[in-house]
Amino acid sequence: xxxxxxxxxxxxxxxxxxxxxxxxxxxxxxxxxxxxxxxxxxxxxxxxxxxxxxxxxxxxxxxxxxxxxxxxxxxxxxxxxxxxxxxxxxxxxxxxxxxxxxxxxxxxxxxxxxxxxxxxxxxxxxxxxxxxxxxxxxxxxxxxxxxxxxxxx
Amino acid sequence: xxxxxxxxxxxxxxxxxxxxxxxxxxxxxxxxxxxxxxxxxxxxxxxxxxxxxxxxxxxxxxxxxxxxxxxxxxxxxxxxxxxxxxxxxxxxxxxxxxxxxxxxxxxxxxxxxxxxxxxxxxxxxxxxxxxxxxxxxxxxxxxxxxxxxxxxxxxxxxxxxxxxxxxxxxxxxxxxxxxxxxxxxxxxxxxxxxx
Amino acid sequence: xxxxxxxxxxxxxxxxxxxxxxxxxxxxxxxxxxxxxxxxxxxxxxxxxxxxxxxxxxxxxxxxxxxxxxxxxxxxxxxxxxxxxxxxxxxxxxxxxxxxxxxxxxxxxxxxxxxxxxxxxxxxxxxxxxxxxxxxxxxxxxxxxxxxxxxxxxxxxxxxxxxxxxxxxxxxxxxxxxxxxxxxxxxxxxxxxxxxxxxxxxxxxxxxxxxxxxxxxxxxxxxxxxxxxxxxxxxxxxxxxxxxxxxxxxxxxxxxxxxxxxxxxxxxxxxxxxxxxxxxxxxxxxxxxxxxxxxxxxxxxxxxxxxxxxxxxxxxxxxxxxxxxxxxxxxxxxxxxxxxxxxxxxxxxxxxxxxxxxxxxxxxxxxxxxxxxxxxxxxxxxxxxxxxxxxxxxxxxxxxxxxxxx
Numbered sequence: 001x002x003x004x005x006x007x008x009x010x011x012x013x014x015x016x017x018x019x020x021x022x023x024x025x026x027x028x029x030x031x032x033x034x035x036x037x038x039x040x041x042x043x044x045x046x047x048x049x050x051x052x053x054x055x056x057x058x059x060x061x062x063x064x065x066x067x068x069x070x071x072x073x074x075x076x077x078x079x080x081x082x083x084x085x086x087x088x089x090x091x092x093x094x095x096x097x098x099x100x101x102x103x104x105x106x107x108x109x110x111x112x113x114x115x116x117x118x119x120x121x122x123x124x125x126x127x128x129x130x131x132x133x134x135x136x137x138x139x140x141x142x143x144x145x146x147x148x149x150x151x152x153x
Numbered sequence: 154x155x156x157x158x159x160x161x162x163x164x165x166x167x168x169x170x171x172x173x174x175x176x177x178x179x180x181x182x183x184x185x186x187x188x189x190x191x192x193x194x195x196x197x198x199x200x201x202x203x204x205x206x207x208x209x210x211x212x213x214x215x216x217x218x219x220x221x222x223x224x225x226x227x228x229x230x231x232x233x234x235x236x237x238x239x240x241x242x243x244x245x246x247x248x249x250x251x252x253x254x255x256x257x258x259x260x261x262x263x264x265x266x267x268x269x270x271x272x273x274x275x276x277x278x279x280x281x282x283x284x285x286x287x288x289x290x291x292x293x294x295x296x297x298x299x300x301x302x303x304x305x306x307x308x309x310x311x312x313x314x315x316x317x318x319x320x321x322x323x324x325x326x327x328x329x330x331x332x333x334x335x336x337x338x339x340x341x342x343x344x345x346x347x348x
Numbered sequence: 349x350x351x352x353x354x355x356x357x358x359x360x361x362x363x364x365x366x367x368x369x370x371x372x373x374x375x376x377x378x379x380x381x382x383x384x385x386x387x388x389x390x391x392x393x394x395x396x397x398x399x400x401x402x403x404x405x406x407x408x409x410x411x412x413x414x415x416x417x418x419x420x421x422x423x424x425x426x427x428x429x430x431x432x433x434x435x436x437x438x439x440x441x442x443x444x445x446x447x448x449x450x451x452x453x454x455x456x457x458x459x460x461x462x463x464x465x466x467x468x469x470x471x472x473x474x475x476x477x478x479x480x481x482x483x484x485x486x487x488x489x490x491x492x493x494x495x496x497x498x499x500x501x502x503x504x505x506x507x508x509x510x511x512x513x514x515x516x517x518x519x520x521x522x523x524x525x526x527x528x529x530x531x532x533x534x535x536x537x538x539x540x541x542x543x544x545x546x547x548x549x550x551x552x553x554x555x556x557x558x559x560x561x562x563x564x565x566x567x568x569x570x571x572x573x574x575x576x577x578x579x580x581x582x583x584x585x586x587x588x589x590x591x592x593x594x595x596x597x598x599x600x601x602x603x604x605x606x607x608x609x610x611x612x613x614x615x616x617x618x619x620x621x622x623x624x625x626x627x628x629x630x631x632x633x634x635x636x637x638x639x640x641x642x643x644x645x646x647x648x649x650x651x652x653x654x655x656x657x658x659x660x661x662x663x664x665x666x667x668x669x670x671x672x673x674x675x676x677x678x679x680x681x682x683x684x685x686x687x688x689x690x691x692x693x694x695x696x697x698x699x700x701x702x703x704x705x706x707x708x709x710x711x712x713x714x715x716x717x718x719x720x721x722x723x724x725x726x727x728x729x730x731x732x733x734x735x736x737x738x739x740x741x742x743x744x745x746x747x748x749x750x751x752x753x754x
Contacts, residue, residue, distance in 0.1 A: 003216055004216055004219050004220055004223075009219060009223060010213070010214070010216075010219050011213075011214040011218070011219040011222050011223070011333065011498075012211045012212065012213055012214065013211070013212045013214055013497055013498045014209070014210070014211055014212075015209075015210050015211075015212065015497050015501065016207070016208060016209045016210065017206070017208040017210070017421075017493065018489065018492075019206075019421060019424075019483050019484070019489045019490055020203065020204060020205040020206070020483075020484050021203070021204045021206075021423075021424030021482045021483055021484065022194060022201050022202075022203050022481075022482060022484055023201055023202045023203075023204070023387075023424065023482055024189070024194070024199055024200070024201045024383075024385055024387070024481075024482075025199065025200045025201060025202075025387070026385065026386050026387030026389075026390050027187065027385060027386055027387075027390055028390070029200065029387065030199055030200055030385065033200040034200060037200070058389070058390075058434075058435075059390055059393065060390070060393040060397075060435065062434040062435075062437075062439045063407075063439065064406065064407050064408070065393060065396060065397060065400070065406075065407045065437055141200075142197075142200035143200065143202055179719065179720065179721020179722065179723075180375065180402070180714045180717075180719040180720065180721065181375075181376060181377045181398060181544060181545065181710075182398075183398075183544065184377065184378060184379040184544040184545040185378050185379060185394045185398075186378045186379030186380070186381060186384045186385075186386060186391070186394065186545075186577075186578070187384060187385040187386060188379065188381040188382075188383070188384060188385075189381075189383045189384065189385050189481075190383075191383075194383075199385060204424060206424075210497070212497050212498060214498055218498055218499070222498070242611075242614065244499055244611070244613075246611075250609055250611070269517070269616075270513040270514070270516045270517040270520070270617065271513060271516060272508075272509055272512030272513050272516060272564045272565060272566070272567070273512075273562070273564065273565035274506060274508070274509055274512065274563070274564035274565070275561075275562050275563060275564065275565075276506045276508060276563055276564060277504060277506060278488070278489075278492050278504050278505065278506050279485055279486060279488060279489050279492075280485075280486045280488040280489075280506065286565075287504075289503070289505060289509045289513065289564075290513070291513060291613050300614060300615070300616055301613075301614050302613040302614065303499070303613050304499070304500050304503065304505070304613050305503065306503055312565075317516070317517070317520050334498075334502055335498065335499050335500075335502050335503065336502045336503070
């Protein structure tokens with residue numbers, strides 16, 4: 001039974017996936033981003049039954065599937081972990097290294113991943129207290145990028 | 154028997170009879186959800202994020218389809234034969250999926266066939282309206298076993314003249330334009346005009 | 349013309365052994381609309397909350413969660429099952445996602461059934477969620493990728509082409525007119541007027557269907573069910589718990605599923621053989637020898653109106669070509685001898701692929717528990733059947749339920 005043995009005769013077919021997506025923020029997300037955009041305030045949600053505080057907020061508690069209520073938090077927190085990125089997603093060198101940090105937000109049981117700014121990489125320490133820096137109100141769009149970065153207090 | 158850990162399951166202490174009265178109304182008793190209109194997104198009444206990914210693929214055609222595509226470049230349609238069930242199959246494959254054994258030989262098929270089913274389509278791949286309707290059809294290829302068809306489109310025929318059982322012939326691209334693809338056949342046209 | 353597909357011996361020699369009987373004690377659904385604000389997790393939460401309320405349980409009692417959700421491409425999130433986990437109550441417990449295209453609506457409860465029948469778990473939550481509004485420009489764009497990239501996509505096909513071709517074949521071989529098929533759309537959209545979650549319930553006539561916008565003839569706009577966002581949930585428990593929780597558990601007596609190959613152009617499309625195989629497996633398990641007499645209410649998968657007829661024949665509830673006659677004579681109405689799609693089905697309520705469980709498995713459960721309110725069928729019901737179908741005309745999934753003591 002003859003088979004194709006010449007590699008150049010083995011065919012490949014090129015193609016791409018052309019869909020694009022629009023992700024709505026959901027009930028909790030919409031409330032969070034609208035508050036952030038209009039008033040520059042941060043929202044978390046607290047479970048009515050067990051008291052766990054979620055950040056970013058959700059309309060349900062994942063432990064007992066009970067309802068939550070929205071509460072306001074300052075947005076300040078402390079650095080729990082961080083990393084210094086020297087390459088971008090396509091492995092090209094970045095003009096300036098970027099610092100990504102896992103920030104525990106005070107008053108909640110949640111954490112946020114975001115950039116750190118206004119500090120040199122060698123000066124970042126775990127436990128460092130930080131506060132958020134937002135874009136000016138006219139430039140905010142209701143997305144996580146309305147938060148420019150967190151800087152040390 | 155219980156969960157793998159062996160703990161007892163807690164059942165709500167509320168008397169079941171009371172709950173039953175409320176639910177006897179009708180199920181589901183309420184429907185939650187917040188509908189949105191297209192305008193809500195266009196006019197940014199809700200927050201959202203857009204993502205346009207760049208996902209590219211290079212699919213390996215494999216042994217059987219590579220030979221099939223190379224055959225199309227030469228203006229030929231190839232099928233394969235399994236000697237156990239004696240089916241001649243198209244599109245070709247390296248093993249018979251019913252007998253679960255490798256196929257035995259390649260067979261050159263004709264480029265004429267019969268329409269098994271068809272549709273008159275006014276929509277394109279993204280649900281956009283087409284100015285002229287497309288006529289996709291499943292065409293049983295002459296030389297293959299009965300019922301062995303491929304998907305393709307019909308041309309040079311008016312939608313109202315197409316019928317199941319119509320005999321058709323492939324219309325090929327010019328030899329120098331062929332690239333070894335299913336589109337080397339432009340479309341299939343009727344062999345004879347229906348009286 | 350010689351178009352008979354090759355006859356193949358189906359499933360044989362099945363021995364069914366299970367450790368414990370399985371009952372459904374609660375179900376829930378969200379609103380179904382073309383686009384909803386809630387994220388997938390929030391929708392799952394809303395459906396699960398309602399199901400747990402009806403069952404009289406809290407999340408701590410749930411031992412495992414089964415999630416059914418169709419392609420990641422709709423939500424645009426990879427590993428969608430894990431993404432939806434927290435809203436579905438899956439945190440810190442065994443969790444699995446199943447996906448067989450449109451068949452997921454009945455396959456997820458079948459997977460839930462395995463969990464309990466095997467004796468591994470006593471309380472299982474089955475959740476199905478779908479958010480088809482995220483993908484742009486249209487949900488159809490994600491469906492483009494179901495076609496073979498080399499042999500089919502270069503022809504620029506639309507998904508409705510396969511349905512149109514299957515419908516044409518069905519109409520030709522069984523000598524059925526579009527008017528008879530349109531009666532199904534009229535019936536289901538009218539039935540859906542009594543469903544609180546319905547997206548497209550309305551009173552239409554056969555003329556409205558035949559004059560609606562042509563999509564891919566013979567399919568027209570009113571023959572198709574719309575894409576939707578929505579979620580549904582079910583609670584399945586073991587026998588000893590079912591009797592403590594409720595006086596009217598609904599027992600799962602038979603399950604079946606079967607797939608055919610992707611070489612759909614090599615098959616004769618007028619009869620869904622894979623649905624017949626799945627039904628054979630379920631009937632054997634449920635000891636049903638005469639489906640037409642022993643099944644009281646049916647929810648076959650009806651994304652298109654002709655599909656309801658196609659599946660009724662595949663399930664053996666009508667002889668080949670008989671289903672349109674039954675519809676014309678009113679046998680399949682809610683007050684008929686064999687009510688079909690009393691909920692309004694996908695044509696009336698909406699089609700959120702996997703979450704279609706809400707009008708299939710959940711509806712049969714509510715009918716057999718006599719809790720379907722205005723949708724309750726006239727006759728006395730003991731045994732019901734729900735069926736789903738999916739992929740490239742490939743899978744049939746069937747589940748049979750009964751309210752008689754096992």
